[in-house]
Amino acid sequence: MYLDLKYRLSDAVCSVSTLPNIESISSYCGRYIDGFIVTIELMLTTCLCGFILAIGIVAARVGKVAPLRWLAYIFSYVFRGTPLLVQLWVFYYGIGGLGAETLGPLWVFFSSAWAVGFLVLTLNHSAYASEILRGGIVNIDRGNADAAYTIGMSKIQALRRILLPQALRISWPAYGNELVLVLKGSALISTISVMDLMGQTRTIFARNYDLNAYAVAAILYLFLAGTISFFIYCVERRLNKPYR
Amino acid sequence: MKLKSLLFIALSGITTVVNADKLRIATEGAYPPFNNIDSSGELVGFDVEIARALCKQMERDCELVAQDWDGIIPSLLNNKYDVIVASMSITDERKEKIDFTDPYYSNYLSVIASGHDVSMNNLGKKNIGAQRSTIGSQWVEDEFGSRASINLYDTLPAAFSDLKAGRIDAVIADYLPATEWLNENEGYIFIADKIDIGDSIGIGIRKGEDELRSALNKALEGILKKGVYEKISQKYFSTNIY
Secondary structure, three states, X not given: OHHHHHHHHHHXXXXXXXXXXXXXXXXXXXXXXXXXXXXXXXXXXXXXXXXXXXXXXXXXXXXXXXXXXXHHHHHHHHHHHOOHHHHHHHHHHHHHHHHHHHHHHHHHHOOOHHXXXXXXXXXXXXXXXXXXXXXXXXXXXXXXXXXXXXXXXXHHHHHHHHHHHHHHHHXXXXXXXXXXXXXXXXXHHHHHOOOOHHHHHHHHHHHHOOOHHHHHHHHHXXXXXXXXXXXHHHHHHHHHHHHX | OHHHHHHHHHHHHHHHHOOOOOEEEEEOOEEOOOEEEOOOOOEEOHHHHHHHHHHHHHOOOEEEEEOOHHHHHHHHHOOOOOEEEEEEEOOHHHHOOEEEOOOOEEEXXXXXXXXXXXXXXXXXXXXXXEEOOOHHHHHHHHHXXXXXXXXXXXXXXXXXXXXXXXXXXXXXXXXXXXXXXXXXXXXXXXXXEEEEEEEEEEEEXXXXXXXXXXXXXXXXXXXXXXXXXXXXXXXXXXXXXX
């Protein structure tokens, strides 16, 4: 159902598009748009889930419970300290190679290349995002939290109403940067057989051996990065409104 | 002074790389039993031995390098090496970019799966794995369309390991590597063993190097006549695959 919709959209785009009028490229329009949609899919889902996860990690890192604090620290240390490519291969071929029986219910996350790509990108993104957000929180004057507690807010309330909104404002530009990095990092999932924009491009190149194939992909990535930057800019303006 | 000598060392390194007398041959190194890297880091396999035999026949010094499959044609065009001996199928698309010698063996496609619920009739609805940029992957896409559930891998062993993990139902591979893998892995069967798509394997060279091509063709003829080819083939496949 969803898949049908996706392919319809892709066909519609190609029927009106004017991709470079080079025969060896234009005949692959469907592939490009199919891959483009997969990349957007992954971008949206990983950023959303990664952000939610990041808030949990931040809460653990600035919280009072020592074991949780250590766990959160180790998590972000491991995911920020190893290359994304290594993480993908460890999860896909390493852990995923154990098979459905050994992994039990966890197999959902390993059953397809897309699922592993989503899982690893989400974990990776949440590790970086949590550090960025934590930086924002640490930079808020201590008095804000004290004032919140004084008027009777709980820890969660103070985090949600006072600290996170301010932390978000401070860390938003760095976070925007991280979103673009997720986009570029997502190209690596083509190595575990996901047909994202990069995966489709490599397959196109394998057929026509025309280096323009990569140029088209680069333009599409630039377009996406530009869209993300514009989104970041709009949100930044909104966040800064009360301070101008 | 120090910088100058360093520069000198670096430059002299470059000149040895572009030594014109040596014939530089590329193979993939991830395609057993045709070309593979053994535990000591040496390139081994049928393609490698054929390449060495050809060099001996031509009485030329050769240097073998491993190159990822994806970039094996672009790097040839960029002059990183002169010859590709890597079980490459002769296809029209490739012929637009490079030239081929006479074929040195014929290839068939096979489909491998874990059980009987996969057949040639329902293959299009299953998750299929293949190596990217191979004749097998093109065959699958031509047969079932680019939107069928096809997973493309950088190497053939990666596709096989995903079949074992249970993420895909079938793998399309060339017949001889598939046979080799089946011998080592129990519980898997041929759904189709020899699909004849008229595929011949040739040696790839840059366009316009006719001298090199006729030298390679002559050498190939030579090792076939002398029985060197047969000996190598028997060693790997217990039969003559020419």
